[in-house]
Amino acid sequence: MGGYVARVRNDEMPGSGAEFDLLVDSAATRWREADPLLPVPTRPRKSTYPLLTVSDEAGRPVATGTMRYSWHQPGEVGRTWGMADQHWLTPVVGGPDPGRALDSLLSSWRDQLRQLPTGTGSESAAQLTWPARDVVGVPALQAHGLQPYSVLAARERRRGVPPSLPPRDVTIRLADMQDLAPIVSLLMEEHRYEEFFGGVFIQPETPEQTRRVAARALGRSPSWVWLAERRGRAVGLVWVSPPDRARWAAPLVRAAPAAHIGYGVVAEDERGRGIGTALVNEAHQALDSHNVQVTVLNYAMMNPLSGPFWNRMGYRPVWTTWEVRPSLALR
Missing domain, CATH: 3.40.630.30 (Gcn5-related N-acetyltransferase (GNAT))
Structure with a gap:
């Protein structure tokens, strides 16, 4: 990962706050410049879902990703709308080299998926959403085998x-x-x-x-x-x-x-x-x-x-x- 370090957190919050606020501010600035319709990214909160973090050579966080898993049983509505086993990553990526940070985050996610005992069979999918105009992440997404699948599009009033x-x-x-x-x-x-x-x-x-x-x-x-x-x-x-x-x-x-x-x-x-x-x-x-x-x-x-x-x-x-x-x- 070229000096970037990834780790998994389960029951602890990421850092004391200030460094992760800087990460979110960095991502927010890039999003705002890319697309004024994008919301402000939110700081990772304590939850039951594991949190991946990526830090630079100085130990500063440059990316986080909350991992979430859902499985739809036969007869559930979710079986109609997508794969039965869905693994989601919610990324917040910042720092001076967001493409590199995302690459490291996706590598860490891949390693975590390979360690799972279940839910990674033929009816599974690994999924994430990424801002459409934040093109800096596209090379890393493609390099990890992800393909653009669906679009959320928006129309502003009177357009x-x-x-x-x-x-x-x-x-x-x-x-x-x-x-x-x-x-x-x-x-x-x-x-x-x-x-x-x-x-x-x-x-x-x-x-x-x-x-x-x-x-x-x-x-x-x-x-x-x-x-x-x-x-x-x-x-x-x-x-x-x-x-x-x-x-x-x-x-x-x-x-x-x-x-x-x-x-x-x-x-x-x-x-x-x-x-x-x-x-x-x-x-x-x-x-x-x-x-x-x-x-x-x-x-x-x-x-x-x-x-x-x-x-x-x-x-x-x-x-x-x-x-x-x-x-x-x-x-």
């Missing part, structure tokens, strides 16, 4: 294409409980498409789980789910979680309040006709009128439709999730 009308024979309205069956059908079509990119694994329980989640959203007033219909047939939808239903998204961006778009779906035989643009415009008008400052969403990096579409709608990458499967393939 995007000008309002447009839907095709003449298409109507758009807020959905309600009467629309549950066609909405589940559209969502399952989307799930089947997303399977191609390795982010969705349809299970026997997935249709019923999808139905329950959709029913919960449609039972609220307003639902914040817009439905497009052509002559009475459901052909697309956009599903929004306003700020009070998307509190988990607030720490991901500096602007507030933040909303989240969970789904934007157009039936395969209706794509390319302006339906998706019209749906998103309806959602954006509602978000802007409620003074929502930033809206975020996720899409698979390999999806050839999502990235270009959401970019046209005013969204741009803020965070990138990198991963390697199985987790022991981390180099």
Whole structure:
């Protein structure tokens, strides 16, 4: 590691505070310069999860990473959304050479994964999120075998294409409980498409789980789910979680309040006709009128439709999730 020293901490806090505050300040400065939408990184807190630390030749911390593991049992929703065994690293990297510090942190993480007795089989993944515009970390991530997998993109208020009308024979309205069956059908079509990119694994329980989640959203007033219909047939939808239903998204961006778009779906035989643009415009008008400052969403990096579409709608990458499967393939 070229003079950098890594260690694992379990039940102790990292240092007396001042040196780790300098580390966080260093990372915060780099993030702010790279992307004003990024939040301020937080100092590692005492938790039940092991903490990796990397120090320079003088013993000053230049990187930390909290290791977290989750396993989804058969029948759980998590089995649909990603690998069954997920190993996550939450890094904070600073110092004068952050690329080198990240390289050392990833080497230490690799060594820790190799010592684990379970959870590193064929259905496992090693994953972390990294600021999309903080390109200094990309060489180290690639060198360790990680690949960009998904993007969290954001749109600031009033960004995007000008309002447009839907095709003449298409109507758009807020959905309600009467629309549950066609909405589940559209969502399952989307799930089947997303399977191609390795982010969705349809299970026997997935249709019923999808139905329950959709029913919960449609039972609220307003639902914040817009439905497009052509002559009475459901052909697309956009599903929004306003700020009070998307509190988990607030720490991901500096602007507030933040909303989240969970789904934007157009039936395969209706794509390319302006339906998706019209749906998103309806959602954006509602978000802007409620003074929502930033809206975020996720899409698979390999999806050839999502990235270009959401970019046209005013969204741009803020965070990138990198991963390697199985987790022991981390180099």
